[in-house]
Amino acid sequence: MTDRDRLTEHVLQGLTRPQKALSSAWFYDDEGSRLFQQIMALPEYYLTRLEHELLRSRADELSRWIDPRCSPIDLIELGSGDGAKTLSLCQALAQREVDCIYRPMDVSAHALADLSRRFDTYLPRMAIEPVLGDYFEHWPQIAEGRRQVAMLLGSNLGNLDEHGAVKLLQRVHSHLRPGDLVLLGLDLVKDPAMLRAAYDDSQGVTAAFNLNLLTRLNRELGMDFDLAKFRHYASYCPLEHVARSFLVSQVDQVVNSKTLDRGFVFLAGETIYTEQSQKYTMASIEHLAAQSGFDNTCTLTDPRGWYAITVWHR
Ligand code: AVI
Numbered sequence: 001m002t003d004r005d006r007l008t009e010h011v012l013q014g015l016t017r018p019q020k021a022l023s024s025a026w027f028y029d030d031e032g033s034r035l036f037q038q039i040m041a042l043p044e045y046y047l048t049r050l051e052h053e054l055l056r057s058r059a060d061e062l063s064r065w066i067d068p069r070c071s072p073i074d075l076i077e078l079g080s081g082d083g084a085k086t087l088s089l090c091q092a093l094a095q096r097e098v099d100c101i102y103r104p105m106d107v108s109a110h111a112l113a114d115l116s117r118r119f120d121t122y123l124p125r126m127a128i129e130p131v132l133g134d135y136f137e138h139w140p141q142i143a144e145g146r147r148q149v150a151m152l153l154g155s156n157l158g159n160l161d162e163h164g165a166v167k168l169l170q171r172v173h174s175h176l177r178p179g180d181l182v183l184l185g186l187d188l189v190k191d192p193a194m195l196r197a198a199y200d201d202s203q204g205v206t207a208a209f210n211l212n213l214l215t216r217l218n219r220e221l222g223m224d225f226d227l228a229k230f231r232h233y234a235s236y237c238p239l240e241h242v243a244r245s246f247l248v249s250q251v252d253q254v255v256n257s258k259t260l261d262r263g264f265v266f267l268a269g270e271t272i273y274t275e276q277s278q279k280y281t282m283a284s285i286e287h288l289a290a291q292s293g294f295d296n297t298c299t300l301t302d303p304r305g306w307y308a309i310t311v312w313h314r
Helices: 003-014 030-040 047-057 059-066 087-095 109-122 162-175 192-198 205-221 282-291
Strands: 073-078 100-106 147-152 181-187 230-237 242-249 253-257 262-266 271-278 295-301 307-313
Touching: 003 205, 030 109, 030 205, 047 059, 047 087, 047 181, 047 307, 059 087, 059 181, 059 295, 059 307, 073 087, 087 100, 087 109, 100 109, 147 162, 162 181, 162 282, 192 230, 192 242, 205 230, 205 242, 205 271, 282 295, 282 307
Parallel strands: 073 100, 073 147, 147 181
Antiparallel strands: 181 307, 230 242, 242 271, 253 262, 295 307
């Protein structure tokens, strides 16, 4: 099945349900990836900066957890992007003279090319074996006798619902051997106003990021969404610890698709649910580890307890 076929099926299912919904996994076309880079630099979007700072300032500690014996490891990063956040951790591993192969996985060839350039410049000694592909489907071949450390940063796990997150972690578990590790970057529960602002920035970049999904559907499925007739809406639920984003139809309207040869009715005020971003507590991190078969080894946070990096054992 091609990507286009999967998108077609997804839209048909997602826009014919009582609560219309589209997955945020489709946000990341070229323009979506560009907008996400901008989001990561926004004042309200603290996640990237805190994670970066944690990886930088606690790199030594993390590298001791990762590799107490300096044995050969394969560092497999799911959704590495351009590798900017992982460089300091890799530098700490290199300083400890850990025999490490870094295996960044990403669906973007462009991001992997940037990553290779970055490592060539700042850490040319690091062995890198990039994997172009979707981490839900691919896993690199690892030689016997090497320990695997699987990494998923950026609180990307939070974009999956609980079932999806556990399923992904169980899949990772199935590829690891006893003693292998998982390292996750997770955003923590905090002031709801701050969380909401992170998904509704004052410059409107997150709104543009959300609306870009409709531009993608116009281009790829011959749809005729009028972006001026939809608004970005972001919420944070303190009961469920989830930030959610929606696109809200401003008027009664019908949106047509040439590819699907049909129309979709939207009432004024009707929403398309486009993204969830789960936030975590120490207890929910423990619970997630247990549900997916791991032991929580250590969890580091920044001094304010806003963001966590957690290391789990298979
Ligand atoms: C990629 N992911 C973890 C981001 C998040 O925080 O959920 C995507 C994002 N959506 C809006 N802003 C950032």
